[in-house]
Amino acid sequence: MSNSSLTESNCGQTHDDVKNYYGKQLSNTKDLKTSACAAPAKPSPKHIRDALSQVHEDIKSRYYGCGLTVPQCLENCRILDLGSGSGRDCYILSKLVGPKGDVTGVDMTDEQLEISRKYIDYHTQKFGFHQPNVHFIKGYIENLKEANVQDETFDVVVSNCVINLCPDKKAVLREVYRVLKNGGEMYFSDMYINKTLSEELKKNKMVWGEGIGGALLWKDLFQFAEEIGFSPPRLVTSRYITFNKELEDVVGDYKLVSATYRLFKLPKDAKKEKCLAIYKGGVTGYENELAFDANFSFKEGQALEVDEELCGILGDSRFAEYFSFFPLANGSVSNKDIISDPFQFADGNNETISCKSSKTKACP
Incomplete structure (x- = not known):
């Protein structure tokens, strides 16, 4: 065989x-x-x-x-x-x-x-x-x-x-x-x-x-x-x-x-770069806060620095209309540890x- x-x-x-x-x-x-x-x-x-x-x-x-x-x-x-x-x-x-x-x-x-x-x-x-x-x-x-x-x-x-x-x-x-x-x-x-x-x-x-x-x-x-x-x-x-x-x-x-x-x-051309993401609210059941994963939870109206991949995900998925994105200020560096294990x-x-x-x- x-x-x-x-x-x-x-x-x-x-x-x-x-x-x-x-x-x-x-x-x-x-x-x-x-x-x-x-x-x-x-x-x-x-x-x-x-x-x-x-x-x-x-x-x-x-x-x-x-x-x-x-x-x-x-x-x-x-x-x-x-x-x-x-x-x-x-x-x-x-x-x-x-x-x-x-x-x-x-x-x-x-x-x-x-x-x-x-x-x-x-x-x-x-x-x-x-x-x-x-x-x-x-x-x-x-x-x-x-x-x-x-x-x-x-x-x-x-x-x-x-x-x-x-x-x-x-x-x-x-x-x-x-x-x-x-x-x-x-x-x-x-x-x-x-x-x-x-x-x-x-x-x-x-x-x-x-x-x-x-x-x-x-x-x-x-x-x-x-x-x-x-x-x-x-x-x-x-x-x-x-x-x-x-x-x-x-x-x-x-x-x-x-x-x-x-x-x-x-998509292959998804924009991936560290940025500030602001949740605008509006997702049913998560109007005030949207816990996206174990590392990032977005409160309505508050800017949160996100990594390159998450920026791409939020900007090129069904979540795009619920977020605004802004470039990071010069010299801004995030030391956030991402938990994957x-x-x-x-x-x-x-x-x-x-x-x-x-x-x-x-x-x-």
């Missing part, structure tokens, strides 16, 4: 194992063996909480993500959700983009797609829309072209604890880059491991199904992003993940975090949410 055929065979087996785990072995969130499904301790903005409260309970009970993948400034956007599962995040986003926006969920698991599609009409009526603005398609996120996802069609791509389940993560990021418009964003939560996992543990189906077997080293994400053409990933937040006793006995001393990053596909942030954040008894109590 050729190396190519062997790789395809391994990928196919991994897909089958993951589909079996999430389609047959897990019936709801309580069956997970890590705290990855736990929500952040810091409450989400009211408009997101309100949207979540309107999502059907049957959808929410089958949530297997590791964060809340809802960036700011979504009105009228076209959004693609990779590995949409039961559709929880898609329905939240459906509400937030409004009737003129559009949300597409893609998943490879028939059981998950059946659940997500079942409640399209329910949420259309619940949100007061005249017609659905969300739909779900079957496909593999390493090959979105096969699922007929066209080039440069989306403003935002989100993913919630799914890329760690994919055997070819670089292929996923390449596909995201292809389908994003110039200025578009990938905003995603995923699991990262502190050191390379042993080959023995990588073959453990439970370890793979829980997302640990395929968890990236965070520096690999930065390397992939650079090779593909994304701007350097911007860390938004992270926290440590804990395991229940069954999984802890298997995994041992490996450490994992759930981290959210944002990546942007900037999710373990460093989690250590300082001291936020760890535990779900030790996964069979008896759902993660919060």
Whole structure:
């Protein structure tokens, strides 16, 4: 068997194992063996909480993500959700983009797609829309072209604890880059491991199904992003993940975090230089302050010195209309340290949410 055929065979087996785990072995969130499904301790903005409260309970009970993948400034956007599962995040986003926006969920698991599609009409009526603005398609996120996802069609791509389940993560990021418009964003939560996992543990189906077997080293994400053409990933937040006793006995001393990053596909001629950026307000839910990432939070009307990449991002994305930009005064030098390491942030954040008894109590 050729190396190519062997790789395809391994990928196919991994897909089958993951589909079996999430389609047959897990019936709801309580069956997970890590705290990855736990929500952040810091409450989400009211408009997101309100949207979540309107999502059907049957959808929410089958949530297997590791964060809340809802960036700011979504009105009228076209959004693609990779590995949409039961559709929880898609329905939240459906509400937030409004009737003129559009949300597409893609998943490879028939059981998950059946659940997500079942409640399209329910949420259309619940949100007061005249017609659905969300739909779900079957496909593999390493090959979105096969699922007929066209080039440069989306403003935002989100993913919630799914890329760690994919055997070819670089292929996923390449596909995201292809389908994003110039200025578009990938905003995603995923699991990262502190050191390379042993080959023995990588073959453990439970370890793979829980997302640990395929968890990236965070520096690999930065390397992939650079090779593909994304701007350097911007860390938004992270926290440590804990395991229940069954999984802890298997995994041992490996450490994992759930981290959210944002990546942007900037045009080749994007203007990148240190500058002063002033947030003008106006983004729904963030009228007074917009926390962009772990390093920069913009208060309305206040000038903040930003690095070259962030200047390019804010000036060539959907955020451009909400900011004013000014050159730096002569001799102005910023000594701000940029945090990119999710373990460093989690250590300082001291936020760890535990779900030790996964069979008896759902993660919060």
